[in-house]
Amino acid sequence: MKEAIFLDNAATTRTDPEVLKAMEPWFCEKYGSPATLYAPGSEAKQAIEAARQRLADLIGADAKEIYFTSGATESNNWAIKGTADALASTGRHIITNEAEHHSILMPCRFLEKKGWEVTYLPVDGDGLVDPEAVDGAIRDQTVLVTMVHGNHEIGTIQPIDEIGTVTREKKIPFHVNAAQSVGHIPVDVQGMNCDLLSLTAHKFYGPKGVGALYIRRGARITPLLHGGGQERKRRPGTHNVPGIVGLGKAAELARGRLDKEMERLTGLRDYIIDSIGNSMEDIRLNGHRSRRLPNNVNFSIEGIEGESIMLSLSYPTSADTKPIYVSTGSACVSGTLEPSHILLALGIPVELAHGSVRISLSQDNTREDADNAVKALVEVVERLRSMSPVYKRGSKQCASGSKSDGCDCEAAT
Incomplete structure (x- = not known):
């Protein structure tokens, strides 16, 4: 591996x-x-x-x-x-x-x-x-x-x-x-x-x-x-x-690296956010789009559980695929099946909160890491959604919990 x-x-x-x-x-x-x-x-x-x-x-x-x-x-x-x-x-x-x-x-x-x-x-x-x-x-x-x-x-x-x-x-x-x-x-x-x-x-x-x-x-x-x-x-x-x-x-x-590394990670963060947003539908970016930590990406993905995504990325079925370690939210509570209290505080429905994935970057991560992660995430989401009995493509579940093919709620991406 x-x-x-x-x-x-x-x-x-x-x-x-x-x-x-x-x-x-x-x-x-x-x-x-x-x-x-x-x-x-x-x-x-x-x-x-x-x-x-x-x-x-x-x-x-x-x-x-x-x-x-x-x-x-x-x-x-x-x-x-x-x-x-x-x-x-x-x-x-x-x-x-x-x-x-x-x-x-x-x-x-x-x-x-x-x-x-x-x-x-x-x-x-x-x-x-x-x-x-x-x-x-x-x-x-x-x-x-x-x-x-x-x-x-x-x-x-x-x-x-x-x-x-x-x-x-x-x-x-x-x-x-x-x-x-x-x-x-x-x-x-x-x-x-x-x-x-x-x-x-x-x-x-x-x-x-x-x-x-x-x-x-x-x-x-x-x-x-x-x-x-x-x-x-x-x-x-x-x-x-x-x-x-x-x-x-x-x-x-x-102190010596702060300005340069903050700029680099912000660019990498935005690249990942845009890449995921352009590659998947029925997802929601959690947190402020620009007023956010330079190393943080958090999406809710409709129709599947965040734990399933995390485990699928951690244990790829192909020996040619790198394991990718992400989180479903806070490491302090990732062992529980309860939805994130933070996502619920944003007004996100329980079902959508269960599908959250957090990607957080470091000084070691590169553009190649980002590309590999996005590619693997898209493949995993497609595979899990194809098996999901609840996911309906294009449903666009918004933060209010409503589902409509024509939903234009800003909370839905």
């Missing part, structure tokens, strides 16, 4: 060889704990602080505002639960939206069980939150607004700067989940007017198991974990020195 084409980079990315090279000495050669005072420990502490500065430079922060964590899930939980606890005497109301990642929704639901009230704002058909809706939802008891920057499933980029302007004027703490955007598009915590920002290394060619939370100086937040005095007594636990060094190196590489 030929070498596979990996197109599920929103789930995780290959660690860049330069990142791995920077990490390697810190496993076996330079393994001192940064909490110690002797030379190996001091050397490890210096490496951590250098990584902290590189990451701060990438997102426009001060190095003292960067706190290392195990990844975006921990950072999101810390931002939400820590802020809620620190400001509980002020109010118990949080604002988010219906199309958020589960590491945002689950902490919010946890707090609801503890007596907090959460407002889940709707999104439009492209997945966008209206900043005016955020403004209208703020009340005297609001202690946090938390929003994703770039959606992990449909790629839509939220109007974070505008939302941040609203929260700053109202003096409401603002948290941004930037797990999918850091390293792929410009992220500036000052321009966003955010107080907290979550990120993770493995989404931009760094190692798994390490991330960070930006906490603006003066922001009130309670530690999520309790133990030693690491990370200025806010995040205890022995530092993951190799991972932190890798995160710092990934940040350094991303």
